[in-house]
Amino acid sequence: MGRMITVGRGFGKYSFNDAVLMGKEGDTILLEPGHYAHTDGYTTKHLKLRGLGKEPNDVVINTDIYVKEGGSLNLENVVLDSHTIEDSNTCYLYPGATLIARGVVFMPPENYPAIFANKGTVGLTACTVMQDNVKRYALYGQNGSNFILSQCDVESIRVEQSKATLQSSQIRSSLAVAKNSEVDADTLFIATIREPYYTLLVTDSSVLRITKLVLPAGQADAKAVGSSQVTVDEDNIDGSHLLTIQQDEDSDVRVPNASVNLLKKATSTAESSTPPKPTPKAAAESADPHPDDDDANQAEAKPDPEPEEPAIDQLRAMVGLKQVKDEVDQFVKLAVFNKKRTDKGLPGISQSLHSLFLGNPGTGKTTVARLVAKVMFQEKVLPKDNYVEVSRADLVSENVAGFKIEVQHRLS
Numbered sequence: 001m002g003r004m005i006t007v008g009r010g011f012g013k014y015s016f017n018d019a020v021l022m023g024k025e026g027d028t029i030l031l032e033p034g035h036y037a038h039t040d041g042y043t044t045k046h047l048k049l050r051g052l053g054k055e056p057n058d059v060v061i062n063t064d065i066y067v068k069e070g071g072s073l074n075l076e077n078v079v080l081d082s083h084t085i086e087d088s089n090t091c092y093l094y095p096g097a098t099l100i101a102r103g104v105v106f107m108p109p110e111n112y113p114a115i116f117a118n119k120g121t122v123g124l125t126a127c128t129v130m131q132d133n134v135k136r137y138a139l140y141g142q143n144g145s146n147f148i149l150s151q152c153d154v155e156s157i158r159v160e161q162s163k164a165t166l167q168s169s170q171i172r173s174s175l176a177v178a179k180n181s182e183v184d185a186d187t188l189f190i191a192t193i194r195e196p197y198y199t200l201l202v203t204d205s206s207v208l209r210i211t212k213l214v215l216p217a218g219q220a221d222a223k224a225v226g227s228s229q230v231t232v233d234e235d236n237i238d239g240s241h242l243l244t245i246q247q248d249e250d251s252d253v254r255v256p257n258a259s260v261n262l263l264k265k266a267t268s269t270a271e272s273s274t275p276p277k278p279t280p281k282a283a284a285e286s287a288d289p290h291p292d293d294d295d296a297n298q299a300e301a302k303p304d305p306e307p308e309e310p311a312i313d314q315l316r317a318m319v320g321l322k323q324v325k326d327e328v329d330q331f332v333k334l335a336v337f338n339k340k341r342t343d344k345g346l347p348g349i350s351q352s353l354h355s356l357f358l359g360n361p362g363t364g365k366t367t368v369a370r371l372v373a374k375v376m377f378q379e380k381v382l383p384k385d386n387y388v389e390v391s392r393a394d395l396v397s398e399n400v401a402g403f404k405i406e407v408q409h410r411l412s
Contacts, residue, residue, distance in 0.1 A: 002026025002048075008034065016061070023047060031078065037062035039085055044071065051077035056105050064088045067097040067120075075101040082114075083107045093120030095143075101127050106138075114138050117145040117162075124149045131155040134173060134194050142179075153191075159183060174199055177206040177228075180346070187212045193220050199243075202228040202251075205346055213255075215241045224251040225263070227340045232256065252337035254330070311374035324368060327355070328375055335381040 005019045005027055006012070014022070016036040019029045025046040033053040041064040051059030056079050064082040066089075067073045073091065082090040090108045091099055095118055102125045108114035110133040115122060122141065129152065131138035138155035141147055147157070147164035157164065158176040166185035173194040177183045178201070188210050190199055199215075200222035202208045207228065213235040220241075224230045225248040237243050237257035244259045253260050312332075316325060341347065355372065357365040370389075376382040 002028060004028055004030055006030045006032065007036070008032030020044070020047065031059045031061070033058040035060045035062070039063065041065065041082075041085065041088060043068060044073065046072050048074040049076070049078060053077065056103055064090055064092075066092045067094060067099065069094040070096040072098045072100070075099075075104045077103045079105040079107065081105075081107040083109050085109060088112060089116045090114040091116070093117040093122070093145075095119035097121075099123070101125070103127065106130060108138070111136060113140040115140070117141040117147070119143045120145050122147045122149075124152050126151045127154075128152070129154040134197065137174075137176070173197065174201065175208075176201040177203070177208050179204045179206065181206045183208050185210045185213075187214065189214045190216055190220065192216055193218050198223050200224075200230070200245075202230050204228065205341065205344065207231075215243060217241055219244065222246070222258075224248070224253050227251060227337070227344060227346075229253075229337060230255060232258075250337075250340050252333050254333075311371050311378050314371055324357075324372070328372060331376065331381050332379045335379070339380070 002024070003026075005014060005023060007014055007016050007019045007029060008031070013032075016031070017038050020038075020042055023029055023046075028048045028050055031049060031051050033051075036059075039062060043066040045068045047065065047067075049061070053059050056077050059077065060079045060081055062081050062084065064085050065073060065080070071094070073093075080090055082088060086109060088109065089112050090106045091114065093099055093116065097117075098121045099115065099117070100123045104124075105128045106114035107130050110131075113136065114129045114131060115138070117140070120141070122139075122145070124147075127149075129138045134156075136156075137158040139147065139157045141158075141162040141164070142160040143162070145159065145162040147159065147162070148167075149165070149169045150167040152166075152169045153172070154169065155172045156174045156176075157171060158178065159181040160179040162181050164177075164181075164183045166183065166188055168187050169185070170189040170191055172191040174197050175183065175188075176198075183206075185208075190213070193199060193216060199220040200208065202222075202224045204226045205228060206226075208224075208230045210232045211234065213232045215236055217240045220243045222230070222243060222245040224245060227250045229252045230245070231252075232255040235243070235256055235258070237255075242259070243255065243257075244261065245253050245255060246261050246263055247253045248263045312328070355369075357369055366389075373382075377384065
């Protein structure tokens with residue numbers, strides 16, 4: 001078991017610098033209320049600091065800490081303030097390093113993230129991560145980093161080729177998910193809208209899933225491009241809380257009540273390699289899916305026989321059936337999204353196409369089922385136009401195994 005090393009004044013207590021230098025793996029450095037400074041910073045393999053005050057502001061440490069490869073940093077109930085230290089993160093994690101913090105306030109300089117992880121793991125509980133410069137992110141992870149935040153208040157987050165899990169947390173300005181990253185959030189609160197930056201930015205085959213999104217009053221903007229996916233199960237979007245999402249044709253956006261604008265063509269997601277800088281909002285392009293024909297290219301010709309109306313349009317023209325239409329739209333969107341992911345060598349998202357149509361006789365169940373089958377083929381959800389219609393009498397057999405044989409025969 002490690003030692004308890006107390007920092008403060010009095011017999012048997014150490015200065016902050018001496019305690020850090022003498023501490024070994026397993027030791028815990030206890031800091032009595034006060035202000036401690038070491039502006040040269042520390043590079044450490046293992047360090048555990050715990051403030052003894054009633055709240056984090058009782059123990060303020062003016063320093064920055066770099067955690068060596070495979071090392072660990074454990075912080076509790078302190079303010080880690082490096083805002084006066086130039087050209088440095090408050091905490092920097094080398095590959096394989098871990099940061100665990102509870103009840104900690106991180107205050108970085110204006111041009112660097114408070115926490116930067118390169119193939120590192122960060123677990124924060126009831127922490128505040130600040131960044132006064134809206135052009136810089138507060139929390140930044142790349143190259144396989146993993147963030148787990150619970151009940152935290154973070155100015156802004158960016159992940160690249162990384163994962164993040166947000167539990168009952170608040171982001172003050174922006175969340176960026178880039179380069180094949182994944183972010184899952186249960187209840188995500190957005191505190192403010194920072195013009196001219198996107199509140200949510202999802203690019204480069206990334207996925208953002210939110211169970212409940214709570215927006216501030218006003219007009220928030222988001223963007224999903226580059227075969228990305230944004231899914232929100234529930235939100236507070238109404239006449240006072242607005243969200244507009246710019247989406248390219250390769251991405252899949254499912255946000256109830258949001259206004260979604262389809263970009264005409266793919267938008268470049270190339271960004272500066274100097275981290276971290278949110279992408280400013282680009283001018284919205286026209287989303288007209290039916291541009292006017294060029295009359296000069298309309299040669300006179302004998303009109304061809306009028307083609308059959310697409311099955312999807314026939315279905316949409318039917319009165320009612322809102323749930324069926326919505327489900328079919330989701331089938332099509334996810335199938336198109338998966339096709340574009342697999343074309344890029346990325347795994348698809350599983351989906352079930354099983355459907356059950358219920359209703360009284362004469363309500364159009366069979367007609368709808370036939371249309372849905374045509375839609376699935378025409379929209380390339382299913383590879384074959386192989387619609388098989390059978391009744392109970394066609395499948396029932398006198399033999400125990402006869403049902404399976406009849407089904408295989410009908411589908412062959």
